Amino acid sequence: MKFCSNCGSEVTQRIPEGDTRPRYICDACHTTHYQNPNIIAGCLPIWGDEVLLCRRAIEPRHGYWTVPAGFMENGETVAEGAARETWEEAEANVRDLTLYAMFNIPYINQVYMLHRAHLVDGKFGIGVESLECRLFKEEDIPWDELAFPSVKRTLKYYFEDRKRGEYPLHIDDLRPPQKRIQP
Ligand SMILES: [Zn+2]
Structure with missing residues (x-):
């Protein structure tokens, strides 16, 4: 994933606070994009x-x-x-x-x-x-x-x-x- 599906900004990958796995995060609209099976x-x-x-x-x-x-x-x-x-x-x-x-x-x-x-x-x-x-x-x-x-x-x-x-x-x-x- 490269861009936020919510606002179109670039996403970065990091572990959110309280989480254990890296997620794609949009710093523009503050959406965390979870990917599941x-x-x-x-x-x-x-x-x-x-x-x-x-x-x-x-x-x-x-x-x-x-x-x-x-x-x-x-x-x-x-x-x-x-x-x-x-x-x-x-x-x-x-x-x-x-x-x-x-x-x-x-x-x-x-x-x-x-x-x-x-x-x-x-x-x-x-x-x-x-x-x-x-x-x-x-x-x-x-x-x-x-x-x-x-x-x-x-x-x-x-x-x-x-x-x-x-x-x-x-x-x-x-x-x-x-x-x-x-x-
Ligand atoms: Zn966004």
Whole structure:
């Protein structure tokens, strides 16, 4: 952050009195700009024995497959955000949303909250942020072309849980990918 979003003056970074972390502070209008993690709300949409995935038309991970998910908006619940993202990315209506996988990703300041959900009528399209949307059976999942570790984990959990018919909430903390050490 370089400029104050309130008055446009330059901000400086320092620890305010009584605080423990550096914040962006505007000395012109005395606003402290707090920066906090973002919540990513999404769905794993299910239809029969298939799940709906979207191929990303945007960066990051353009061309890779993901579940419909995106930044939660002000004024909505996390489930509403998940349903909205599913409509925007896959033009699909979902029902019976149940929180299923939560990922803390502290190194990018994000929390993923993914829901199991059922397609209302099996219909879907292709949202503007997607190149393609389609239903996959377990054996057809493109494991090497998934966009994010959170997507891979959610799918693995789902297909394992489905065998038992039990779907507990999964909570994981994701760490940065290990850098490959050159020999
Ligand atoms: Zn200001």
